[in-house]
Amino acid sequence: MLDILIKNALIYDGTGRQPYSADIGITGKKIAFVSDTVNAAAELTIDADGLIASPGFIDVHSHSEFSLTSHPEADSKLLQGVTTEINGNCGFSAAPIYNEARQNLEKEFLLHKVQKRWQTFKEYNKVLSEAKPAINFSTLTGHGNIRASVLGYKNQAAEGADIANMAALLRESVTHGSIGMSTGLIYSPGVYSSNAELIELIRQSGVSDLIYATHMRSESDAIIESIEDTIEIGRQTGIKIHISHLKTAGKHNWHKIDAVLRLIADAAAEGIKITCDRYPYTASQTSLDTALPSWTYEGGDEAELARLSNPTELKKIKAETAAFRENDDYWKGVLVSSVKTEKNRHLEGMTIADAAAGAGAKPIDFAIDLLLEERLAVDAIFFSMNEDNLRRILSLPNCMVGSDSTIRPISQHNGSNGQSGKPHPRGFGSFPRYLSKYVLSEGLMPLTEAIRKITGLPAETFGLKDRGVLRENAYADITLFDEKRIRDTSDYAQPWSAPEGIEYVFVNGRLAAKGGSLAPVRAGMLL
Structure with missing residues (x-):
């Protein structure tokens, strides 16, 4: 008796080899077999006809150290087909x-x-x-x-x-x-x-x-x-x-x-x-104060705030910033992503240039005043690539x-419980966007290679044993997606949006998401 039987899937196994049709049997945390059509009993049988079966995607650059302890459901990643993060x-x-x-x-x-x-x-x-x-x-x-x-x-x-x-x-x-x-x-x-x-x-x-x-x-x-x-x-x-x-x-x-x-x-x-x-x-996203000279942050947050409040040092900071930023046009490409206070919440989604113009201030003055008001807790999106x-x-x-x-936590986002702001859409759509836009639509590389680079290659590079591949005795981290429907829906104006076309996600042999909704089981492991 299998725990799960996935039938009629088109297998992209994470190694870069050509796809083939097969069934996948899962027992416990592991894949029992990947083979031709099998007649076997299972607690759960899924007909994956028309779907691609891939190893679960591995996000090699994450920052969930703290957020995963408070939001362990991990829906912004899981609904993308991500089953493992490198933090x-x-x-x-x-x-x-x-x-x-x-x-x-x-x-x-x-x-x-x-x-x-x-x-x-x-x-x-x-x-x-x-x-x-x-x-x-x-x-x-x-x-x-x-x-x-x-x-x-x-x-x-x-x-x-x-x-x-x-x-x-x-x-x-x-x-x-x-x-x-x-x-x-x-x-x-x-x-x-x-x-x-x-x-x-x-x-x-x-x-x-x-x-x-x-x-x-x-x-x-x-x-x-x-x-x-x-x-x-x-x-x-x-x-x-x-x-x-x-x-x-x-x-x-x-x-x-x-x-x-x-x-x-x-x-x-x-x-x-x-x-x-x-x-x-x-576009990238990081702290707004990275736009300032690096010596500004020496000694930690309190020392930085003291410098920004000191007229002599502030003058030097502004002069150096102006010297290595091209001109005021730079601030047209810096979007306020999140702030801490309700007072400045209306600035989220605005560029520093537009916000400064509305306040009748120079962009650099506005940016520094905002950092002081928010005690440095300002994230920004930088359009520079x-x-x-x-x-x-x-x-x-x-x-x-x-x-x-x-x-x-997409499911908890209502703008009033701390899950607000306009974060970078990469947190909600990176993997579907990579596959749908750059691979399936634009043909940047074969799908076999694209899947290898988000499954098998990361597992090999970061030493994740028995992950990133679909084969017997590997861990059953599996993503089933529809290549005709997969796409990201998150953008800079409305980032809090889950992708489409990720039909099933399995983590360590347990069904973790189905049809864009989370399953009640949380089966992740510390690797």
């Missing part, structure tokens, strides 16, 4: 959290209404397990966490003892399930670290058999130098390197795409293990898809 990206992870890191990250606990507190991954794993997440969770260790736990948010070099202490925290994280380290080199405190520090940290920690994922020091003016630094880390340590959300930001940098792709290809030819990810949109470059990046054989987004 702990951009230098920020759930743990470790000590000293200044503990003080600074308290805002995350409060934002996500997390009742319990933790410091280590061992403690975090217990909290997340008790929440019973609906999808599988895997994580990197954030370099920002370990640096802030040891050195705080000061702009200073890490000395020998500091690196040894950071390495010890990284090793401890790995013993409790971390799959590698990430950096966020535009954010405090990662921005204060040198390439030499990162190389020595990886060497001392002994994690060179894992993976290093990086939000590089620059994705715009200094992108070439940043990629060279990243490659050097791989060359010096032997660790797998992964470039997060690869892009050429800023119109004056779009022409650098040839050099970017050549650097990556040359590194691979040299034998350096290099991969990347990208979301299928030409090129569609042709996006296509070229997605076409890379070693490029995967990452939403760069946290879990958001």
